Amino acid sequence: MSLQTTIESSNTNSTYQPSLPWGRWSIRFVALSYLLVMLIIPLLVILQDGFSKGLAEFWRQISLPMAWHALQLTLWTSAVMTIINTIMGTLTAFVLVRYDFPGKRLLNGIIDLPLAIPTLVTGVMLVILFGPQQALGAWLKDQFNFSVIFAPPGIILALLFLTFPFVVRSVQPVLMELDRVQEHAAATLGAGAWTIFRRIVLPPLSLPVITGALLSFARAIGEFGSIVIVAGNIPFVSQTAAVYVFGEVESENRLGASAVSIVMVAIAFGLLMFADYLRQRSKGRTA
């Protein structure tokens, strides 16, 4: 995933004049109007619609118990997923970079699978595995009274599946570049494995780890396909914000749909901008 790549300003590029001025302007016009039509107009339309009846009505729609619960459920399941994914993703990247073992290449290939599998199909997979009529699902329910499907654990599992590559692929290249001289020095001075990891390996990894975590969280907020299959549409139990918006669109409650949509878009935008800011800042430091 190269979403984490941003544009660097490089002097050789900006002084380079590829063709005639009118060519430059027309190509710029084409590109910007494409982005305007595809991206910016749709985003503005939803803002306009959500605030069309004023701020008070917007707040009323957000604070409806069902909408509020859906937003809360979305945020906490995404947060739990992000914590687990950050720890396991960093660990996976570490194992893949530092150790040699049979099946390493296969493991490395499997990590990208979630990017290739439609999220709806992910939901179907989890239902087959943990559904109440299936062997495993029924056993968990009987023995531990633990439901995965139509409950928050299913949402967290689905989110973990589809965001797994983000942290791994963000940490892996940085870990590969890391100079190991300092680690050897620390080991010579008597530092234990955990101290070395915490004091020497982890600090340069903090940026890719945080960026990967932010991307996972941003991606999870809006997830629909897998969640609607795994969690269904049960208000106050397993209805996430995206599923709530879908229900409101179906029942033609425009204001409710727009208000919750705006909250989701705002969270996504904030997270992406923050990730972008962190990347820019670290580039400024190293340059």
Place this chain on the structure above:
Amino acid sequence: MSVSSSSRTAQLQIQSSLLAWLDRNKSKLGKWTLIGLVVAYVAFLIVTPISALVVGAFQKGIGASIASLNDPDVFVAFWNTLWISLVVVIIHTVFGTVVAWIFVRHRFPGRNLINGLIDMPFAVSPVVAGYMLLLLFGRNGMLAPVIDALGIRVAFAMPGMVLATLFVTLPFMIRELIPVMEAFNTQQEKAAATLGANGWQTFWRVTFPALRWGMIYGITLTFARALGEFGAVLVIGGGVQGHTETATLFIYRALDERQYIGAYSAALALGLFSLILVLGSDWLRQREH
């Protein structure tokens, strides 16, 4: 007394030898614990669900799965998915290249903000994406008068579904191309220009071949994402059986109607198709390098 003291010494001996063994193999033990943990996690999270789908699809035998897919609705659904994806890939290849190009080569006001906005479709819920288009093109939508005057149907029809998929897949091509374009050395282009090539010749003969792999990867990711799109096409297309139903919408409806074999088989077919696409381009790239 002596018995217990001798057993105590034996216990201490075992303990100390165990500690010595642990000490000697500490790094090895740590290594294999971590590897075991990661392998177990990946097996549980990714491999098990995928295997469950394969088992689920073939639980009544391969014949039953194939029979369940041999249905006109399934053909229409997969056909719709395929051609929506193809149109989306073509549009993004052309315009995505142009956008990536101006981002790498041009400086203009608002560039940083737009650069941030490009990633938005990645985080905006597909449901919200479909809903935005409904607000624009729906029955009471802002552009409804224009659309009616032109006599085209966008909402609950193919054009709307193409637009929704375009929105959702917007970042992939651009994000794949920007780093490749940045790494590309402009001296080659200057050399071509010095030798008398015009702008178009330089692009086609020098720049394009260098960008080829970024483009192939961008196309693959866009295609895979388009094949799997669900929320946005559900909202804007409505999923009318045999009409605006795509492969994902068929799977959704089949599950709802408890046609489990059909749903699982279609899910497996769609997943495989998408997987072959991504693995195929990976394989091509590895063969080249």
